[in-house]
Amino acid sequence: MNMQVSSFIPPVRTLMGPGPSDVSDRVLQALARPTVGHLDPTFIGLMDEIKQLLQYSFQTQNALTLPVSAPGSAGMETAFVNLIEPGDTVVVCQNGVFGGRMAENVKRIGAKLVLVEDDWGQPVSPQKLEDALKANPDASVVAFVHAETSTGARSDAATLCNLAAQYDCLSIVDAVTSLAGSELRVDDWGIDAIYSGTQKCLSCVPGISPVSFSDKAITRIRARKMPVQSWFLDLNLVLAYWDDTSAKRAYHHTAPVNSLYALHESLLVVKEEGLENSWARHKANHLKLKDGLESLGIEFLVDEDYRLPQLNAVKLPAGMTADQEATVRGRLLNEHGLEIGAGLGPFAGKIWRIGLMGHASSEANVEKCISALNDVL
Numbered sequence: 139m140n141m142q143v144s145s146f147i148p149p150v151r152t153l154m155g156p157g158p159s160d161v162s163d164r165v166l167q168a169l170a171r172p173t174v175g176h177l178d179p180t181f182i183g184l185m186d187e188i189k190q191l192l193q194y195s196f197q198t199q200n201a202l203t204l205p206v207s208a209p210g211s212a213g214m215e216t217a218f219v220n221l222i223e224p225g226d227t228v229v230v231c232q233n234g235v236f237g238g239r240m241a242e243n244v245k246r247i248g249a250k251l252v253l254v255e256d257d258w259g260q261p262v263s264p265q266k267l268e269d270a271l272k273a274n275p276d277a278s279v280v281a282f283v284h285a286e287t288s289t290g291a292r293s294d295a296a297t298l299c300n301l302a303a304q305y306d307c308l309s310i311v312d313a314v315t316s317l318a319g320s321e322l323r324v325d326d327w328g329i330d331a332i333y334s335g336t337q338k339c340l341s342c343v344p345g346i347s348p349v350s351f352s353d354k355a356i357t358r359i360r361a362r363k364m365p366v367q368s369w370f371l372d373l374n375l376v377l378a379y380w381d382d383t384s385a386k387r388a389y390h391h392t393a394p395v396n397s398l399y400a401l402h403e404s405l406l407v408v409k410e411e412g413l414e415n416s417w418a419r420h421k422a423n424h425l426k427l428k429d430g431l432e433s434l435g436i437e438f439l440v441d442e443d444y445r446l447p448q449l450n451a452v453k454l455p456a457g458m459t460a461d462q463e464a465t466v467r468g469r470l471l472n473e474h475g476l477e478i479g480a481g482l483g484p485f486a487g488k489i490w491r492i493g494l495m496g497h498a499s500s501e502a503n504v505e506k507c508i509s510a511l512n513d514v515l
């Protein structure tokens with residue numbers, strides 16, 4: 139082989155898209171610390187702290203709270219394959235891209251899918267969910283996305299989970315974009331299974347998915363008739379490694395040691411700031427961005443009541459074509475080092491998605507984004 143290869147030195151970007159978000163130097167430094175064995179006694183101590191910090195971030199006492207060693211999509215799959223068996227009836231509420239992936243999980247498990255659809259950009263309708271639950275009394279699980287990153291819409295998780303419980307269903311909630319960015323209370327809201335990701339409002343490196351399961355969910359997993367179809371994501375097996383009550387941790391897979399240093403540090407950042415303060419900061423910077431965008435004549439896609447502060451979905455300036463919008467994003471990246479997101483699915487070439495997630499949710503970034511857009515437009 140005769141090729142010239144040298145170390146990869148990435149450009150410095152400001153990441154204001156739908157994820158990953160900017161990772162702070164503090165978290166990157168944690169990542170770079172020396173690797174230890176994943177059964178090293180000091181590493182076991184780190185795992186216990188990660189669990190406690192995750193319980194704080196999720197606002198839960200759930201014992202089954204841990205980081206899955208793979209991205210948010212694997213957290214999604216963990217919830218679905220553990221709680222659902224072939225032949226079960228599952229209600230999935232879809233109002234964007236990620237609800238569609240939930241539906242795909244249900245189909246692949248061989249369960250019966252009941253799809254409750256809302257227009258993209260709208261929150262999930264509790265009334266439609268209730269109608270579906272009445273029409274399908276055998277349903278055992280309700281799944282929905284709390285913060286739809288494809289549209290910037292927030293659904294009312296407390297009300298939807300309450301409905302699920304009334305109809306004897308467990309709830310699965312996608313909180314990949316909501317965790318640490320806007321109000322989320324797993325125990326108070328009665329969420330049975332939740333998953334998130336490290337690369338959005340935690341501002342950690344991509345590739346890990348924090349999850350948490352209620353006692354009701356654990357009872358369901360223990361009562362399964364069939365083994366979980368995925369060996370890697372089977373919580374019964376993963377638990378044997380993460381279980382802090384067992385004296386001897388069993389090897390399941392090699393934990394991503396350095397990524398977990400980074401996760402620990404990013405969760406510590408959240409704890410130090412305080413969860414409520416983090417939610418308030420995301421909101422304040424969103425309002426500042428909104429003022430700036432509106433002064434450029436740019437309008438929001440989602441109704442004010444359901445807007446996500448960490449994911450600002452906006453319509454293109456009047457008359458702008460899909461080609462022109464791609465050029466604008468290209469210039470923002472090349473001339474200003476600024477990444478913003480494009481639209482997905484029916485919104486491709488129609489909207490921009492401007493993220494203000496975690497470390498990237500700052501006044502300086504809001505100003506940078508507005509002045510760069512002003513310059514390019």
Ligand SMILES: *Cc1c(COP(=O)(O)O)cnc(C)c1O
Nearest residue numbers: 209210211236285287314315335
């Ligand atoms: C990003 C995202 C995911 C997928 O997370 P990955 O880490 O990319 O696998 C799932 N759901 C929502 C709502 C997301 O925003």
